[in-house]
Amino acid sequence: MKDFVIIGHKALTTGDFSLNDLPGSAGRMDILCRCINTALFLSHGMRRDINVHLVLLGEPDPGKIIRFNGEQLRYLSPDERSSGSLIKKALEKDATPFESQSTPGVWIRRGGLAKLLGEFTENNRRIYYLHEDGEDMRNTSTLSDDAVFILGDHMGVTEEEEGTIKAVSAGTLSIGPLSLHSDHCIIIILNELDRIGQKQTESQAET
């Protein structure tokens, strides 16, 4: 499994928003919807080996984590309204510290970045922080198929969050010469991992 964590600093924490206004009334929920799309869709199917964790920090009840699990996911189409609708349904449930499923493959609970990072660390997962000042990911030899990637939203990542991430991360990675939106970064990360996977398969076939 690969895991993507996206922090939505303004993303609403109630299902009481309109799918017709994901950027405005839902607190830039459109960004998170596009991250769901880019992390999960292939041309002919879905990436089944991926979890996307949306950390929602907006009003009125900050600190909820919604997890989209590629293996079990159903009812998701590529458009923003579709992922927005599944997020809305998740937020309509009562969130507790324990995950509960709102629709197939979508889970919600209370929590924030520190909780998530703690769990990944306990499971000895390699955590990477995506930032334009990082090392070019094409030069990183340690990228594995079970890596965890942490990304900000339109507001980036706060200083405090950055401290929390860097304390446990295996490194800071950059995706190229220009700074891109988080959903765009995910595409480039996955392309790199697809290429690493292909090389490994080819070298195994040769031996």
Added chain:
Amino acid sequence: MKDFVIIGHKALTTGDFSLNDLPGSAGRMDILCRCINTALFLSHGMRRDINVHLVLLGEPDPGKIIRFNGEQLRYLSPDERSSGSLIKKALEKDATPFESQSTPGVWIRRGGLAKLLGEFTENNRRIYYLHEDGEDMRNTSTLSDDAVFILGDHMGVTEEEEGTIKAVSAGTLSIGPLSLHSDHCIIIILNELDRIGQKQTESQAET
């Protein structure tokens, strides 16, 4: 200037559609909206050196080309409804064989793929066809900053269209081991061009 051409086989050719149902009633217009996003947005601004040409082939009046010009573009936000709304406004204009501007940086006219390809050929532009069977774009040494890239939609590219493209194209390129949505391919193409640009700048600085 770099140019992206995306063929929308079912994309509606009237502005009479709902922004609440871009995938359904608008004939998978959501795909074209996401291509606009990935071709034009940077984290802190817009790619000004890009044209996106949407070739709309759906009912009721097939054969319209909408061009988004990064240099002049205004009023575009990253969400699907925003580009959908600019497309809708363009389609509400009477289209003639000559371009007319609907909103700043958005142009519409009658025409199809052959017309566009003819114009690029006349201007000695290098045209690339994006397809999973193509050569890995990381191995292509000829990619220039004024290349033209042709992509299909959810239906791919018809046999006839492929013939028309291949007759004038400089090559067929693949973006990696897996087949991806067109909007995702655009991100990978632009990342590769960003990297080529950076290398050129660095080598010029050294000499």
